[in-house]
Amino acid sequence: MLVAIGHVVAALVAVAALIVKLGALVRDPKDQKIWASVGICLGCGLAVTLGWAPVHSFIDQISGVPNLAKLAEHGSALLAATAIQFLFLHLGDPLKARRQIRRRLVLLAVVFTVMATMFWAADFPASEPLHFAERYGDLPEVGVYMLAFLLYLAVSVADILRMSLGYARYAGTRLKVVMRLLSGGAGFGGAYVGHKAFFIALKLAGLSAPWPEPVASQTLVSLSVSLTCSSFVLATVWKAVDGLRAWPRRSEAYRQLHALWFLLYQAVPTIALHPPRRPHRARGAAWGLGQRLYRRCVEIGDGLQAIGPLDPRLKAVARHRAVEAGWDLERAVAAGEAAAILSAVHRQRQGPPVHPEEDPGLEQRPPMIERVDVDADARRLGMISAALREPFVRQAAAEAVDVG
Numbered sequence: 001m002l003v004a005i006g007h008v009v010a011a012l013v014a015v016a017a018l019i020v021k022l023g024a025l026v027r028d029p030k031d032q033k034i035w036a037s038v039g040i041c042l043g044c045g046l047a048v049t050l051g052w053a054p055v056h057s058f059i060d061q062i063s064g065v066p067n068l069a070k071l072a073e074h075g076s077a078l079l080a081a082t083a084i085q086f087l088f089l090h091l092g093d094p095l096k097a098r099r100q101i102r103r104r105l106v107l108l109a110v111v112f113t114v115m116a117t118m119f120w121a122a123d124f125p126a127s128e129p130l131h132f133a134e135r136y137g138d139l140p141e142v143g144v145y146m147l148a149f150l151l152y153l154a155v156s157v158a159d160i161l162r163m164s165l166g167y168a169r170y171a172g173t174r175l176k177v178v179m180r181l182l183s184g185g186a187g188f189g190g191a192y193v194g195h196k197a198f199f200i201a202l203k204l205a206g207l208s209a210p211w212p213e214p215v216a217s218q219t220l221v222s223l224s225v226s227l228t229c230s231s232f233v234l235a236t237v238w239k240a241v242d243g244l245r246a247w248p249r250r251s252e253a254y255r256q257l258h259a260l261w262f263l264l265y266q267a268v269p270t271i272a273l274h275p276p277r278r279p280h281r282a283r284g285a286a287w288g289l290g291q292r293l294y295r296r297c298v299e300i301g302d303g304l305q306a307i308g309p310l311d312p313r314l315k316a317v318a319r320h321r322a323v324e325a326g327w328d329l330e331r332a333v334a335a336g337e338a339a340a341i342l343s344a345v346h347r348q349r350q351g352p353p354v355h356p357e358e359d360p361g362l363e364q365r366p367p368m369i370e371r372v373d374v375d376a377d378a379r380r381l382g383m384i385s386a387a388l389r390e391p392f393v394r395q396a397a398a399e400a401v402d403v404g
Helices: 002-027 032-050 053-063 068-092 094-122 132-136 140-168 173-204 213-256 258-267 289-307 312-324 329-350 371-387 391-403
Strands: none
Touching: 002 032, 002 213, 032 053, 032 068, 032 213, 053 068, 068 094, 068 140, 068 173, 068 213, 094 140, 132 140, 132 173, 132 213, 140 173, 173 213, 213 258, 213 289, 213 371, 258 289, 258 329, 258 371, 289 329, 289 371, 312 329, 312 391, 329 371, 329 391
16 A cells, blocks of 8 residues: 555646656757756656556556566656766766766667567566566566666666765755755665665575565655656745745846836837737736746847947936936946936938947947846846936936937
8 A cells, every 4th residue: 555655646746747847948948958857757757656566567468468567667767867977977078968868878879679579588477566576586587677677777876876965065056956856866776776786685595584675675666756857846936935035036127227227118119028918018928927027138139239329428428417316326337227218219210220239338348248148138138228317417418409
């Protein structure tokens, strides 16, 4: 009963992790780490599901091949182990990961070919969902089959533990917890390898194990799968919690950007990837706020490139007036940029567009703005957007237009 419960719990954890990673894969199908995570969850889920006695018996019955589910179960475990290796290799050095994983895939193909050959050579007379090793462990073909299977798992587990312990020294707290869960799953996988190898050795020596082998094996498998897949679920839960905590701040930032975005959209409508039906309305976003905020910052950046360089003298004048009005330096800089943007938009409407690759002349930013810095970028652009409503900013821009 406990073994069955363990199978069900481990399978549910694996399915939950697989659903989470498939959703991430749809959003970013080019991310190799997500592909590796999908392979891990799929391999673990198939292994624990195929090892469950009712499913094992059902597959053997409809296929007409005794213990075919056992071969599929063990193949799924090899797939999961290989995917974990690929994940760690990609975290370490993405450029070398593909070359290194090719060698592991060749080894995987060789091992599985040996297993499949020995499986068909054994010609099992009956299906054994739980007592496979007990009944057939003394067959020479099964000995070779299990040797290939366990050796590959042992090498994979050692490789996974080595890489996870090495990366954990440089990881942050959350990533370290995730890696420890993966290491724990690999550790129980290693315990399964040691237990199964010892049991097979006893069978080949003509001795009987003093403990119930199926219960021990299936318990170790369930623990390994549960820990491995729960690491992905935990990472997603953390991300969801962070998103909920950031929602009020990001929602306000998204609304704050509307004035600047709409000003640029009126001048350059092509900046909008998906033009809204009512662009003049400052609407919030309940779902996908992080993605929407990122997209809005990108569109504002495109608009600033399109309107051309900003007048440095106008920026200095508006910044000076903001300082005289008691604004702090950061907001004063934003006021200067806001006035210069108003002037540039007016100039863009009056004459031919400036070449889109020209620098819009904003204050210097870090050379590379990563997507994770979208909040800082939105805050900076939000101050510019808020400054557009200030009378002295509009007055400075109007004076510059009149002079021009």
